[in-house]
Amino acid sequence: MLRDSLEGELVLPSDPGYDLARQLQNTEYDTAAPRGIAYCRSAEDVLACVRHARDTGSRVHVRGGGHSFNGWSTGEGLVVDLSRMNHATAEDGTVRLGAGIQSLDALDRLKPLGRQIITGTFPTVGQGGFLTGGGLGWQTRRFGVASDRLRSARVVLADGRVVRASAEEHPDLFWALRGGGGGTFGIVTELELLPVEAPRLTSFETLWAYEDAADVLSAWQAWAAAGSDDLGTSLVVLPGMFGPGGRPVVKTWGVHLGAPAALERALGELTERTGTKPMHQETGVPAAYADVMHEALCGSKTVRQCHRTGTHPEAVGHRHPYTRQAYRLTGSPVTRREAQTLLDAWDPELDAERYLLCIALGGAANRVPRTETAYVHRDAQFLMGYQIATRDQEAAARGPAELQEWADRCDAALAPLATGSYINFPSSRVGPGWEADYFGENVPRLREVKRHYDPDDFFRHAQSIRPEPRRTTETGR
Ligand SMILES: Cc1cc2nc3c(=O)[nH]c(=O)nc-3n(C[C@H](O)[C@H](O)[C@H](O)COP(=O)(O)OP(=O)(O)OC[C@H]3O[C@@H](n4cnc5c(N)ncnc54)[C@H](O)[C@@H]3O)c2cc1C
Numbered sequence: 216m217l218r219d220s221l222e223g224e225l226v227l228p229s230d231p232g233y234d235l236a237r238q239l240q241n242t243e244y245d246t247a248a249p250r251g252i253a254y255c256r257s258a259e260d261v262l263a264c265v266r267h268a269r270d271t272g273s274r275v276h277v278r279g280g281g282h283s284f285n286g287w288s289t290g291e292g293l294v295v296d297l298s299r300m301n302h303a304t305a306e307d308g309t310v311r312l313g314a315g316i317q318s319l320d321a322l323d324r325l326k327p328l329g330r331q332i333i334t335g336t337f338p339t340v341g342q343g344g345f346l347t348g349g350g351l352g353w354q355t356r357r358f359g360v361a362s363d364r365l366r367s368a369r370v371v372l373a374d375g376r377v378v379r380a381s382a383e384e385h386p387d388l389f390w391a392l393r394g395g396g397g398g399t400f401g402i403v404t405e406l407e408l409l410p411v412e413a414p415r416l417t418s419f420e421t422l423w424a425y426e427d428a429a430d431v432l433s434a435w436q437a438w439a440a441a442g443s444d445d446l447g448t449s450l451v452v453l454p455g456m457f458g459p460g461g462r463p464v465v466k467t468w469g470v471h472l473g474a475p476a477a478l479e480r481a482l483g484e485l486t487e488r489t490g491t492k493p494m495h496q497e498t499g500v501p502a503a504y505a506d507v508m509h510e511a512l513c514g515s516k517t518v519r520q521c522h523r524t525g526t527h528p529e530a531v532g533h534r535h536p537y538t539r540q541a542y543r544l545t546g547s548p549v550t551r552r553e554a555q556t557l558l559d560a561w562d563p564e565l566d567a568e569r570y571l572l573c574i575a576l577g578g579a580a581n582r583v584p585r586t587e588t589a590y591v592h593r594d595a596q597f598l599m600g601y602q603i604a605t606r607d608q609e610a611a612a613r614g615p616a617e618l619q620e621w622a623d624r625c626d627a628a629l630a631p632l633a634t635g636s637y638i639n640f641p642s643s644r645v646g647p648g649w650e651a652d653y654f655g656e657n658v659p660r661l662r663e664v665k666r667h668y669d670p671d672d673f674f675r676h677a678q679s680i681r682p683e684p685r686r687t688t689e690t691g692r
Contacts, residue, residue: 225252241286249289249293250291276289277674282339300315305325310407314368318339326505332361332411334352347397362394370388370392387660388668393589398676415507428452446575475501516532520532537605571601572602589661658680
């Protein structure tokens with residue numbers, strides 16, 4: 216019995232907690248029916264799950280924070296859940312994290328230890344999934360892709376070995392784990408990272424009328440690309456249901472690592488480049504890194520409250536409804552005309568919950584050679600994409616074609632600007648060239664690593680690297 220060999224907990228379909236245990240961040244996957252969910256406590260637990268799955272011929276689905284857009288961390292097999300492997304310690308200039316730790320917990324636990332790490336811009340994303348796909352956020356421009364700071368990882372392999380991957384030990388695996396995508400090469404149980412030196416941060420936010428959206432989008436991109444590496448920033452176009460007076464609105468926000476005067480100057484430049492003033496502009500006071508990031512990710516919620524609803528009695532963090540999305544990486548700021556085309560695809564008149572989101576990249580991330588790690592996108596300046604969602608459960612159940620059609624139209628608008636795609640922000644629909652799109656010239660080496668460490672393709676999901684090239688007709692969904 217697997218249950219008897221686990222220090223952690225096994226939840227089976229007949230158990231009362233099953234419906235909660237099978238949830239991911241997105242409600243779309245609530246109907247997935249894994250044969251069990253193993254809440255592992257240790258690498259030994261993970262190993263027991265791998266052995267059990269091998270012995271019984273079951274699939275495994277590796278799950279950290281459960282944020283996979285396309286549901287790659289669930290399915291009909293055994294879910295190996297790492298969320299309870301969430302320790303955070305600091306020693307000898309590095310930090311060690313349980314691979315299932317979520318961003319907000321890592322920030323919180325490292326704060327009294329005087330350490331800061333790179334996170335994304337959403338609180339409950341798991342570090343294991345985040346780092347194995349690359350890891351992008353507001354610290355990317357100053358400190359690089361998060362996985363560039365990985366020093367070693369403990370990994371449970373398909374053949375039952377538990378290895379440490381680093382520059383010295385299993386260097387090919389170590390290379391692949393930095394951007395080659397989660398759920399592909401093994402199950403990472405612990406991560407050793409070089410922290411960032413960022414004791415203090417200042418947050419900011421600006422809001423702009425939708426009428427100025429094309430000017431704001433093009434000016435914000437030019438501003439961010441030319442700006443100091445101290446600047447971490449996102450832009451989102453929000454629909455009328457979230458805007459003042461029921462009108463769509465453009466928000467830019469983020470954090471700055473430099474002096475408050477430098478941030479004020481930078482925001483002045485943004486206004487100047489846009490040619491009009493924001494409806495609203497706000498800057499915070501410089502404060503401890505973990506506090507500013509917590510507020511940006513969780514608002515006024517406590518650490519406990521900020522977790523996903525259902526995962527803790529106090530947790531009230533929202534879940535995402537049925538969503539279709541199209542995301543790409545782009546290599547230079549958009550012109551005003553290109554911005555207008557992107558906004559036309561977003562369609563201001565449509566009555567639906569949808570976003571156009573951009574995160575500014577570049578800086579230190581782009582000063583690393585493309586083949587240095589599996590994360591190849593060293594020319595990307597922006598992650599850009601669209602999401603559309605429905606909260607109507609009946610509509611969601613029929614898999615509304617109109618949402619995918621909208622995402623397809625948006626993808627077509629993005630395509631001429633794209634330099635590649637980020638495996639952690641996969642589009643709902645991908646074309647046959649998706650491997651090259653995610654990994655560029657690193658595909659052959661990734662395949663070699665896969666052949667070496669997992670020749671039977673034991674760890675797999677719809678868009679994981681396979682040991683052999685896929686047939687061109689396979690789209691990976
Ligand atoms: C709302 C939202 C906001 C996001 N914001 C950002 C952002 O700012 N920056 C950014 O870079 N990304 C962001 N992401 C993307 C996020 O980084 C990826 O979805 C990431 O893979 C999620 O990891 P997870 O552990 O939470 O998800 P899961 O669904 O649990 O896992 C995602 C993938 O990683 C694999 N995996 C997870 N843990 C491990 C492990 N320990 N070992 C091996 N494989 C593992 C899974 O099998 C799966 O294939 C965001 C996603 C969402 C939904």
